Amino acid sequence: MAEIMLELRSVSKTFNPGTVNEKKAIDRVSLNVRRGDFITIIGGNGAGKSTLINAITGVFQIDEGEIILDGADITGLPEHKRAKHFGRVFQDPMLGTAPNMAIEENLALAYRRGKRHSLRWGITSRERAFYREQLRQLELGLEERMTQKVGLLSGGQRQALTLLMATLIRPDVLLLDEHTAALDPKTAEKVLKITEELVRKDNLTTLMVTHNMKNAIEYGNRLIMMNDGRIILDIDGEEKKKLTVEMLLEKFSRVSGSEFTSDRALLS
Amino acid sequence: MLDTLLAGVCQGLIWAVLALGVYISFRILDFADLTCEGCITLGASISALLIWKELNPFLSVLVAFLAGSIAGTVTGLLNTKLKIPPILSGILTMISLYSINIHIMSLATGTGGTANLSLLTFRGNTAYAQVASLLGLGRVYSSLIFGVVVVLAVSGVLYWFFGTELGCAIRATGANATMCRSQGINTDLTKLCGLALSNGLIATSGALLCQYQNYADVNMGVGSIIIGLASIIIGETLFMKFQNFYMKLTGVILGAVIYRVVVAFVIYSGMPSTDLKIMTAGIVTVALALPTIQKSIASSRLFKKARRRENGRREGGGENG
Numbered sequence: 001m002a003e004i005m006l007e008l009r010s011v012s013k014t015f016n017p018g019t020v021n022e023k024k025a026i027d028r029v030s031l032n033v034r035r036g037d038f039i040t041i042i043g044g045n046g047a048g049k050s051t052l053i054n055a056i057t058g059v060f061q062i063d064e065g066e067i068i069l070d071g072a073d074i075t076g077l078p079e080h081k082r083a084k085h086f087g088r089v090f091q092d093p094m095l096g097t098a099p100n101m102a103i104e105e106n107l108a109l110a111y112r113r114g115k116r117h118s119l120r121w122g123i124t125s126r127e128r129a130f131y132r133e134q135l136r137q138l139e140l141g142l143e144e145r146m147t148q149k150v151g152l153l154s155g156g157q158r159q160a161l162t163l164l165m166a167t168l169i170r171p172d173v174l175l176l177d178e179h180t181a182a183l184d185p186k187t188a189e190k191v192l193k194i195t196e197e198l199v200r201k202d203n204l205t206t207l208m209v210t211h212n213m214k215n216a217i218e219y220g221n222r223l224i225m226m227n228d229g230r231i232i233l234d235i236d237g238e239e240k241k242k243l244t245v246e247m248l249l250e251k252f253s254r255v256s257g258s259e260f261t262s263d264r265a266l267l268s
Numbered sequence: 269m270l271d272t273l274l275a276g277v278c279q280g281l282i283w284a285v286l287a288l289g290v291y292i293s294f295r296i297l298d299f300a301d302l303t304c305e306g307c308i309t310l311g312a313s314i315s316a317l318l319i320w321k322e323l324n325p326f327l328s329v330l331v332a333f334l335a336g337s338i339a340g341t342v343t344g345l346l347n348t349k350l351k352i353p354p355i356l357s358g359i360l361t362m363i364s365l366y367s368i369n370i371h372i373m374s375l376a377t378g379t380g381g382t383a384n385l386s387l388l389t390f391r392g393n394t395a396y397a398q399v400a401s402l403l404g405l406g407r408v409y410s411s412l413i414f415g416v417v418v419v420l421a422v423s424g425v426l427y428w429f430f431g432t433e434l435g436c437a438i439r440a441t442g443a444n445a446t447m448c449r450s451q452g453i454n455t456d457l458t459k460l461c462g463l464a465l466s467n468g469l470i471a472t473s474g475a476l477l478c479q480y481q482n483y484a485d486v487n488m489g490v491g492s493i494i495i496g497l498a499s500i501i502i503g504e505t506l507f508m509k510f511q512n513f514y515m516k517l518t519g520v521i522l523g524a525v526i527y528r529v530v531v532a533f534v535i536y537s538g539m540p541s542t543d544l545k546i547m548t549a550g551i552v553t554v555a556l557a558l559p560t561i562q563k564s565i566a567s568s569r570l571f572k573k574a575r576r577r578e579n580g581r582r583e584g585g586g587e588n589g
Binding site: 059079095097101110118 | 433452
């Protein structure tokens with residue numbers, strides 16, 4: 001058991017190289033994530049937050065650098081082979097679930113994350129009892145609707161379900177990419193609460209991208225701020241606990257030499 | 269009259285196998301796969317060739333299924349590995365199958381460029397003939413029974429398969445590929461499996477059709493994708509209440525049978541059979557356009573209602589306005 005759960009060594013990614021749309025999305029990013037860390041990631045538009053998450057999960061291959069998970073180099077692995085290590089929740093509530101399949105079928109897929117898909121029955125009655133138990137913890141009444149299609153659920157319910165799916169088998173790292181951004185404030189708060197409970201219950205190593213400064217400060221034990229594809233702030237431990245929005249803004253302008261540019265972050 | 273109806277049902281049961289195949293690619297995988305057009309002929313020509321070579325006709329259907337799966341796999345590889353768009357991948361395979369099918373049929377006659385094979389000399393050695401002599405029934409009723417058995421077996425296997433872990437993964441791939449990859453599903457592989465199964469069934473349907481009508485023709489596949497779609501859409505429109513998976517498969521089968529019965533009666537009533545394809549295209553167009561038309565009618569009604577209310581308000585509160 002390594003102390004470091006996830007390590008990025010000088011990871012870079014440029015999109016559309018050699019064209020007018022060339023964009024260096026992340027630039028020599030290095031990061032050590034300790035086992036049990038709950039890191040919030042904040043930054044303006046185009047800072048590279050989502051690219052960082054996608055690089056870790058292997059949505060694309062990175063140009064340079066190495067990604068080490070629990071001591072093993074996963075840099076070259078395709079996305080579906082890394083999936084067993086990661087639980088993921090996306091910004092778009094549509095992306096995390098299959099709408100035309102039942103709630104229990106979605107959970108059954110998640111329960112088999114990273115395993116071979118055989119010709120055994122896709123869902124067993126013993127599993128159903130387990131899913132019912134898990135769904136009850138969300139306190140959304142979904143345990144009574146297990147055979148309904150996920151397409152009938154609201155955005156918030158879907159995100160809560162996706163969270164459950166991401167943690168149904170314990171992931172090495174839980175990756176949340178602005179997973180409350182598409183929800184109304186009240187629902188967002190509820191989903192965040194569920195997030196915190198799930199993370200705390202299993203002491204999950206978590207990276208949570210958010211555009212909300214208050215949330216970034218309130219949750220987690222460590223905060224990372226990104227700008228122009230680089231990590232410009234990494235605030236940890238006691239210092240993180242004392243952090244306020246004003247302090248964060250002030251630190252940002254000192255380090256980056258400019259004003260924080262995301263209206264969304266300041267207004268919400 | 270009754271003969272027309274029964275012949276329509278017999279054909280419908282054969283086309284139902286094709287429609288189930290098209291349902292897998294079109295609805296489950298969300299992949300508009302045109303391989304179908306070449307694949308049904310592939311099944312027919314392989315089955316015809318093997319019957320010419322005096323192989324067991326039932327075995328020839330199985331071989332046709334395998335050949336169809338290979339064709340589907342090729343389309344899948346073009347799409348997943350070479351990143352060719354779905355429609356184009358299907359067209360490429362379809363057009364290659366045209367040449368391949370002629371080669372297959374030429375193997376039977378020994379002369380190159382054979383574009384059709386008749387089974388008349390081997391009439392007694394088709395699956396339908398054998399079932400008829402086995403059951404001791406007339407051709408029509410034995411064909412009906414055989415067709416029902418085949419369709420029940422195929423849909424039963426499909427129901428089982430799409431309930432398994434692999435089947436669930438294939439269904440999820442069509443619904444949300446991003447989610448699948450994040451759940452560790454190799455979406456390239458699930459697509460290949462789905463397309464192989466789909467085209468296997470389409471070729472099976474071709475093999476049965478060839479043995480039913482006693483000939484294979486290189487052009488018999490033209491328009492078959494539209495017939496498959498028409499069956500699916502007729503089934504979905506008429507049996508909207510069918511929601512769970514088995515009922516949906518039943519809807520597709522009934523759709524195919526209804527389509528074929530309608531066609532049989534249209535031909536019976538004297539319409540030239542060459543006009544069938546435009547009639548089918550018309551049915552599919554109307555069915556596909558229906559949701560859009562309904563929506564635009566509904567929204568124009570809403571608009572009129574809103575304007576009426578607006579006018580009413582303006583007249584009522586004119587002084588303040």
